[in-house]
Each structure stands twice: as C-alpha cells, then as structure tokens.
Amino acid sequence: MERGRIDLDGVPFDLQSTLESGQTYLWWRADGADYDATYGGDDWYLTTTRATGEPGVIKVRQREGGLEYRSTVDAEPVLRRRLGLGDDLRTIRASVPDDDVIEAAYDEYWGMRIVREPAFGGVISFICSAQMRVSRIHGMQQSLREAFGTPIEFEGDTYHAYPTPEQLAAATEQELRDLSLGYRAPYVQETAEMVADGADPREAQGLPYEEARDLLTRYVGVGDKVADCALLFSLGYLESVPLDTWIRTAIEEYYPDCEQGNYTDTSRAIRERLGGEYAGYTQTYLFHYLRNREE
DNA sequence: CCCCAGGCACCTC
DNA sequence: GAGGTGCATGGG
Numbered sequence: 001m002e003r004g005r006i007d008l009d010g011v012p013f014d015l016q017s018t019l020e021s022g023q024t025y026l027w028w029r030a031d032g033a034d035y036d037a038t039y040g041g042d043d044w045y046l047t048t049t050r051a052t053g054e055p056g057v058i059k060v061r062q063r064e065g066g067l068e069y070r071s072t073v074d075a076e077p078v079l080r081r082r083l084g085l086g087d088d089l090r091t092i093r094a095s096v097p098d099d100d101v102i103e104a105a106y107d108e109y110w111g112m113r114i115v116r117e118p119a120f121g122g123v124i125s126f127i128c129s130a131q132m133r134v135s136r137i138h139g140m141q142q143s144l145r146e147a148f149g150t151p152i153e154f155e156g157d158t159y160h161a162y163p164t165p166e167q168l169a170a171a172t173e174q175e176l177r178d179l180s181l182g183y184r185a186p187y188v189q190e191t192a193e194m195v196a197d198g199a200d201p202r203e204a205q206g207l208p209y210e211e212a213r214d215l216l217t218r219y220v221g222v223g224d225k226v227a228d229c230a231l232l233f234s235l236g237y238l239e240s241v242p243l244d245t246w247i248r249t250a251i252e253e254y255y256p257d258c259e260q261g262n263y264t265d266t267s268r269a270i271r272e273r274l275g276g277e278y279a280g281y282t283q284t285y286l287f288h289y290l291r292n293r294e295e
Numbered sequence: 296c297c298c299c300a301g302g303c304a305c306c307t308c
Numbered sequence: 309g310a311g312g313t314g315c316a317t318g319g320g
Contacts, residue, residue, distance in 0.1 A: 132316095177316080226303080261310085
C-alpha cells in the first residue's frame with residue numbers, strides 16, 4: 001500500500017469542483033454521498049486505474065495545502081495527470097478575454113482543473129451523458145462498475161474497477177438496459193466491442209483538433225458534442241468547447257454572433273471568442289458556474 | 296399531465 | 309449539408 005502527499009505549494013487547486021463539475025463520472029466519494037450532496041471540506045474521493053496494468057484503487061483528499069492519497073499503486077503520477085496539476089491556471093486565465101461572466105466564473109471556482117481521464121471510460125461515460133442529468137450519468141457509471149468491473153480489495157473494502165472494453169463488449173444490450181441506460185445501451189455495447197476488437201480512441205491524440213473530433217465520431221453513440229467532451233476531458237485538447245444545452249444557452253445570451261447554424265462553424269466561432277488555445281477551460285468554468293447559479 | 300436533461304442515429308430532401 | 313423524428317428514464 002502506498003501513502004503519500006502532493007504539496008500544492010500555493011498553486012490554486014480545488015478538488016471538489018474538479019471532480020464534481022460534470023467533467024468526469026469516474027470518481028466517487030468515500031461515504032457514498034451522491035454528487036451535489038453537502039461536501040465536508042476534506043472528504044475522500046476514490047477512483048480506479050489501470051495505468052500500471054492491473055486494476056488499482058486510488059483514494060485522495062485535499063487538506064492543508066496539499067493532496068493526501070492512499071493507493072494500491074504508485075498514485076502520484078496518475079493523480080498529477082488525471083487532475084490536471086500540470087496546467088498553469090494563471091497563464092490560462094490570462095489568455096481569456098476580459099468579460100464579466102467569465103471573470104465571475106473563474107473567481108467562483110478558482111482552482112478547478114480540467115481532468116484527463118482514461119480514454120475508454122471517458123468515451124463510454126460521455127456516451128451515457130446524452131440527454132441525461134449529471135447525477136444520473138454518475139450513477140450509471142457506478143452501476144457499470146458493480147455489474148461488470150473487476151473487484152479490488154483495499155483497506156478492508158471491496159471496490160470495482162471500471163469495466164474493460166472486453167467486459168462491456170460481453171454485456172448484452174438487455175443487461176445494459178436493465179441498468180437504466182435506456183437507448184444508450186446499444187451504443188455502449190457496440191463502442192465497447194469496437195475497442196475490444198482493436199480500435200483505440202487514443203489514436204485521435206496528436207491529430208489536429210477537428211480531425212481528432214471526426215475520428216472519434218466513428219464510435220457508435222459519439223457525435224460532435226460527445227467527441228468534444230472526450231477530447232477535452234480525456235485527451236487533453238484544452239481548446240475543445242463541447243456545445244451542450246448549457247453552452248448553447250450561454251451563446252444565445254452572451255455571444256449571439258457566434259451562433260452559425262451548424263456545429264462546426266459555431267464551434268470555431270465560440271472557441272475563438274473564448275480565447276482559442278484554452279477555450280475549453282473557460283467553457284468548463286462557465287458550464288459549472290451557470291449550472292450552479294440556477295439553484 | 297407537462298417539460299427537460301452535458302444528443303445521437305437514421306431518415307428524407 | 310440541412311432539417312425532422314424517435315428514442316429511455318427519472319425528476320421537477
């Protein structure tokens with residue numbers, strides 16, 4: 001068992017908003033509390049990883065200017081990557097246009113990072129996100145783990161790794177429908193089968209942004225929006241701006257001239273408006289800010 | 296009863 | 309390429 005601490009050294013970081021802002025559905029709180037439940041300030045979050053080959057568990061919490069972790073594996077490099085600790089938030093924010101709602105969003109959740117989740121789990125969970133609320137998307141991933149994932153023992157408890165492509169490909173559509181995936185069930189099964197048969201979403205990595213997005217849309221259940229989510233939250237394309245219902249409303253309200261009538265052109269316009277290279281960062285702050293402001 | 300949720304596949308034209 | 313339609317499920 002590994003225990004350790006990552007000193008944040010005064011760098012802005014916010015674990016809760018990073019993990020509960022709808023970027024990732026692959027973590028959960030130790031106490032089983034659903035996302036949106038009251039946060040204690042230093043609660044443990046858990047996830048699983050196959051970064052070292054075999055499935056492992058990582059447990060982490062933010063405390064006293066650092067991140068404490070416990071894990072079955074060498075967790076520090078995994079955490080640094082998955083939690084976006086290498087991103088220079090000040091540089092990113094400096095690239096953002098001066099705009100009241102954007103400044104408010106950055107102020108409110110300062111320290112939130114863009115995650116880099118494993119590609120397969122990222123793609124599957126965003127396939128599940130179609131026409132679905134954040135808390136239910138998260139619940140679906142938990143159901144998939146428990147139904148199909150490999151059990152892992154850690155500190156006296158049993159957890160489940162996120163299912164492998166093979167494990168999900170072996171599921172029947174009906175089994176997936178029984179987990180309340182609805183019409184997404186065949187998409188998940190078929191995409192898992194494609195990956196089990198040798199396709200790899202990581203092939204998109206390194207391609208120019210729009211080519212990468214096109215490549216990902218060959219997976220069943222992956223359109224432009226889901227592809228953008230996978231690019232932003234798994235493959236590190238920080239310029240990606242997923243055009244979901246919230247950001248479309250924001251475009252209507254704040255940037256109406258960016259609406260171009262189709263996904264590709266609207267995407268180009270809003271990326272430009274949000275500063276280009278790090279537009280996805282700003283989109284994510286806006287998404288989280290606008291969504292919470294409603295309550 | 297209604298509407299909506301981090302949309303997509305499939306069908307026309 | 310643009311435009312419509314059907315699709316599961318649960319919460320307000």
